[in-house]
Structures are given as C-alpha cells and as structure tokens.
Amino acid sequence: MTRPMGPTPTKGRVRGSLHHLWRVGFMYFAWYTTRAGVWVKNHVHVLTWFGSDGREVAVRLWTIAWLTFVWVLLWGTISWANILGGIAVAVVILTLLPLPRVPVEGRIHPGTVLLLVLLLIRDFFVSSAEVAWLAIRPGRPPLSAVLRARVAIKSDLVLTLAVDYINLVPGTMVVEIDHRRRLLYVHLIDVSSQKKVRDFHAQMARVERLFVRAFERDSEWHPSPYHGIDDEFHRPLPTPPAGGDHR
Template identity: 65%
Template sequence: MWAGGDLREFAMRLWSLFWLAFVWVLLWGDITWGNIIVGLVFGLVVMTVLPLPRVPVEGRLHPLAAIRLLLSLMVNFVQSSAQVAWAAVKPGPPPLGAVVRVHVAIKSDLVLTLAVNYINLVPGTMVVEIDHLRRMLYVHIFDVSKQKYIDAFFKQTAYVERQFIKAFERDSEWHPSPFHGIDDDYHHVPFSDRQRVAEEAERDRPSRGMRRRRKDDK
C-alpha cells in the first residue's frame, strides 16, 4: 500500500512527495499552481513506479530537541571550520589524522543515517565505514596529535548520540516496526547501552543546575 502501514510511515511518504514536488518546481524555476500540481503528480508517479525500499519509522520527532540539535550543528560547523583553517595555515608539521572506532546506541537505521550525516557535515571528521550489526562507526579525525583532541571528539560524539536519541527515538516512545524483530536487543543495541546514554544525560543535568545556583549565589 502506497500510504504505508501506519501514520508515521504515511507522514514520511507524504514528506517525500512534497520534497519531489519542491525539486520539480526548482527545476522549472517558476512557482505557479501548474508547476506545483504537475510536481505532485510527478512525485506520486515516481514513488509508485520506482519505489524506494521501505524505511521503518519507529520513533517520534520532538521538534524542540531537533532544533537544539540543528543549532549545535551550526556551532560545531563554525568551530571546526576555524580549527581546520588554522591548522592549514599555522607553521609546523601537518596535523596527524587517524581513524577511530565509536560505538553508538542508536536503534533506528534512519536515525543512524542522520547521525552519520551530522558527523560528516562537521569539518575535520568523516565516517569512512559503518558496522551496521554492531552499531560501530569508524571515523577519520583531522588531528589526533594531542590527547585532548581525541577526548573532545569522543565527548562530542556522545553528545550527538544523546541528542539524536532525545530528538527521535526515546525509549518510552519506541515502537518497533513489523519489518523487524521485536526484542530488547534490536539491531544489537542492548539495554545496557541505552542505560549508559541515559546516565550520561543525567550527569549533564546536575551540572547545569549547579551553574544556575552559582549564578544565583553571585
């Protein structure tokens, strides 16, 4: 069925239809009702005749958390761009790059793809391989000449992992797709890994509260 099996899948297909119509209008370069209607018809034909593999939608979007994630991407982009630019012009030996392995506790293939794109968009990092079954990412880092650079990368990756889970696949709202087996070890992400992410998020909250109290004391 074109509309999908549930409301979430239908919403994703509707988004794809509107996106194809938007691309059609951009190609013609003229926003008219005729182009919009033809774009919708064209998108419907493409999705019906040339369907892509079904991508299960198993979480729920939280707009505020997604906006915070987008803002953090902008900040990271600016900061990393400045660091890469400085490394390119500063005197001395070139930066020492390396590939490191990162384990993430993201269940959904769709959300994992978004997280990989996030990492790739930040200058100085590039995902070179994904171990789908073990949820391992092999990431090339621009500079590992100092331990603090490596620690900063792992800290940032842990933050990205937490924010994507908070924005798209909170455990309390997780509904496994019928296209996958329903178990606690879905996609080889055991409960202990998700608990680790929750504990890291809890450690962040008290630190913010302490900073607020210090400001109030002043």
C-alpha cells in the first residue's frame, strides 16, 4: 500500500516561520500606525489650521487654490501631478511661512461689488481726464492739500480695500491712516474751490457706503476671533503725570 506524499518537514517549518513573521510584522505595523495616528490627532489640528469659522476656511482654501494656480502656471502644463504638487507646495508654504491672520468679517454681496468695480472704472477715466487737463492747461498749478475723512468701516481688510480703491483713482492718494479712529488723510491734487472739497467728501461718503453694503452690513457683520489683534501697535503712548520729571 502506497503512502500519500505530503510536504517535507523543511518546507513546513519555512512556511510556518514566514507565516509567523508576517503576523508579527502586521502587529508591529498596526501598532506604530496607531501611535502615529494618535500623535497626529494630538499635535496636528487640521480644523484649527484651516480657521475658526467658515469665512476663515474660505480664505485659507482660496489661498491654497491661488498658490496652486501660480504653481501650475510656472510649470506651464495642466496635469494632475502639477495640481497635486501645487497643493502640497501651498500647504507647506502656509505651514512653514505663515502670514498674520487677517480678520474676515461680514459677507460678500456680488451685486454691490460689481457696482463698485463699475464706479471705479468710471472714476478712473473721469479723474484721469481731469488730471490730464490740469497738466496741460495754461495758468498756475492747482492748489493741493491733504484732507481728512472719517470712514465707518469696522474691518481692517475692508478698510484696506477701500484705501486701494481711493489710491487707484487719479488725483487722490491716502498718505496716512489713523487705525483706531478710522481717519484717512488723503492728498487731493486740486482743492482750488469749495466745490472740489465738497465733491471729495461726497466721494468718500459714497465709497464708505458702498463698501459697507458690499462687505459688512450691520445685519451680517460679526467680529472675527482675530478682530483687533493688532490694536496694541496702535495704542497711544501714556501721558506723563503733570508736574513730573520728563527727563
């Protein structure tokens, strides 16, 4: 009677050793993967990195998208490799080279923003024609001055956009900003009449009204967690007591 042929003892020991080694390796892999996951959970706060609310997250995602777009433009080829590489580079830049948090407050109203753009285009051409006429007209140069205007804009980001709007219009240039009192000191190229001064203040009131309507209506605006983060840089110096030593 012939006995069936089975695996040799040597092959059985090798197979058992490999199976045991695979189980031990899998256990080590699962252990260290779990430890890495716990470390990432405790030290890498993804939601905090993106922002504290939806507006902060939108700004961070927009920044990543813009940096990715620039990265793809630099390579000159649209491909998944370049897009994923751009996202990775953008995340590394925002992590290793973080910029100060910009308070994002209120909501964007595209209709009013479009109206702002159209008014900016109109003011640009009208003011360019006026400045060109002042340059070629006969007579003495126009009388220039620095005028002060207060704007009821609460957000520093929106205030920056308003200042950029004013600076883009020929004939006006913001030379100083009083951050705490929301005062703008604007150089006006022509203040030869009271009408020019009234027109300037009417323009500033219109810009203030449109920016408030476009970005920070009272019913929708609420302070960001980073609102006023730079106020300590704008606090006035303490006044010394009267009669004290001022040396």
